[in-house]
Amino acid sequence: MAFEKELQVAQLAVARASILTKAVFAEKAKGTISKEDKSPVTIGDYGAQALIISAIKHNFPQDEVVGEEEASSLREQKDLSSKIWNLVKDTKLSDSDSDAILGGPIRSEDEMLQAIDAGNSAGGSKGRIWALDPIDGTKGFLRGGQYAVCLALMVDGDVKVGVLGCPNLPVKDSEPLKEDMGIAATDAEGYGVLFSAVQGEGARSQPLTKGSVSQGHSISVSKVTDVTQAVMCESVEAGHSSKGDNAAIAEKLGVTGRPVQMDSQAKYGSVARGAGDIYLRLPVRKDYVEKIWDHAAGDLIVREAGGQVTDIHGQRLNFSLGRTLTENKGVVATPADIHAQVLAAVSEVLSAK
Numbered sequence: 001m002a003f004e005k006e007l008q009v010a011q012l013a014v015a016r017a018s019i020l021t022k023a024v025f026a027e028k029a030k031g032t033i034s035k036e037d038k039s040p041v042t043i044g045d046y047g048a049q050a051l052i053i054s055a056i057k058h059n060f061p062q063d064e065v066v067g068e069e070e071a072s073s074l075r076e077q078k079d080l081s082s083k084i085w086n087l088v089k090d091t092k093l094s095d096s097d098s099d100a101i102l103g104g105p106i107r108s109e110d111e112m113l114q115a116i117d118a119g120n121s122a123g124g125s126k127g128r129i130w131a132l133d134p135i136d137g138t139k140g141f142l143r144g145g146q147y148a149v150c151l152a153l154m155v156d157g158d159v160k161v162g163v164l165g166c167p168n169l170p171v172k173d174s175e176p177l178k179e180d181m182g183i184a185a186t187d188a189e190g191y192g193v194l195f196s197a198v199q200g201e202g203a204r205s206q207p208l209t210k211g212s213v214s215q216g217h218s219i220s221v222s223k224v225t226d227v228t229q230a231v232m233c234e235s236v237e238a239g240h241s242s243k244g245d246n247a248a249i250a251e252k253l254g255v256t257g258r259p260v261q262m263d264s265q266a267k268y269g270s271v272a273r274g275a276g277d278i279y280l281r282l283p284v285r286k287d288y289v290e291k292i293w294d295h296a297a298g299d300l301i302v303r304e305a306g307g308q309v310t311d312i313h314g315q316r317l318n319f320s321l322g323r324t325l326t327e328n329k330g331v332v333a334t335p336a337d338i339h340a341q342v343l344a345a346v347s348e349v350l351s352a353k
């Protein structure tokens with residue numbers, strides 16, 4: 001199998017980081033601060049980024065990382081930094097062999113800050129670069145909704161390995177999607193799933209555990225042929241994706257059910273396992289450029305599960321252009337069989353605006 005070591009490290013690193021995010025959630029003291037772009041970031045985002053980057057650097061010292069967060073504001077806020085350190089230093093996998101694969105604990109607060117800052121790669125089309133979103137759906141995380149710990153490896157701009165840890169999604173692939181699924185799910189029996197894919201080798205799912213990882217089982221997109229019966233997934237946040245356009249597209253397709261709203265790349269995971277059928281992310285603002293870490297893992301997992309992922313113009317997402325998807329607008333992710341039909345409805349609705 002290709003990228004065996006990379007997959008194992010990514011899965012274990014995501015599982016370990018999820019232990020930290022769940023602890024932050026349980027503590028309720030999330031230490032939210034606002035970034036320059038007004039988006040929230042929590043001690044969970046920073047702690048998860050530190051743990052994952054340190055695991056990558058331990059195993060693949062030459063690899064670069066495009067990570068969402070950076071530590072400059074933490075260096076000015078010592079209280080916040082020491083709170084994060086207190087969590088990070090005690091977070092480990094319950095299986096000691098697995099934890100050792102990740103290099104064991106980070107040794108000092110300073111090393112933790114350095115790890116966070118090592119997510120500063122400019123990205124691009126050359127070499128091995130990881131794309132990391134330590135908590136995707138931070139607003140969902142804060143609300144007690146869905147969120148995902150997202151990690152992907154790109155080689156020469158092409159996504160080869162993708163892993164999504166979704167602590168609040170059901171383990172069972174076939175469980176129908178519900179909007180309030182997140183709230184009581186953290187650490188509840190039957191919740192927490194780890195999705196993964198390696199290019200050319202399909203997509204898989206397994207329970208997200210605190211110890212080790214397994215082979216999991218293979219997943220595939222739904223076999224929906226009648227789009228009127230499709231389950232659509234969209235963001236909770238109206239500022240992230242245009243709900244009005246989504247509704248117009250649903251109407252054009254004759255979709256009868258209400259869309260399921262959930263935060264994060266849990267939407268990609270849900271389409272990949274066939275629990276949802278269509279994920280639409282339609283631009284709200286002309287000037288917003290999507291970030292590679294919001295899509296890299298989900299894009300591969302859906303495509304390896306038999307889905308098709310494009311932007312609103314039908315172009316594949318291009319991860320080779322830096323930290324953002326400069327050439328793409330929006331996302332349309334569906335089973336391959338219905339993609340052309342959905343994309344046609346997207347084009348009609350958006351061109352009529």
Ligand SMILES: Nc1ncnc2c1ncn2[C@@H]1O[C@H](COP(=O)(O)O)[C@@H](OP(=O)(O)O)[C@H]1O
Pocket residue numbers: 039068133135136137138139140235236237239240241262263264265284285288291294
């Ligand atoms: N105007 C905008 N349009 C689209 N996405 C946006 C946006 N502003 C922020 N985002 C991104 O939307 C992500 C969450 O997506 P979703 O709505 O699917 O949960 C955020 O990730 P983070 O939560 O990691 O910051 C952020 O990167």
Ligand SMILES: [Mg+2]
Pocket residue numbers: 039040041068138
């Ligand atoms: Mg963010």
Ligand SMILES: [Mg+2]
Pocket residue numbers: 133135136137293294
């Ligand atoms: Mg994100």
Ligand SMILES: [Mg+2]
Pocket residue numbers: 045068133134135136137138
């Ligand atoms: Mg994030």
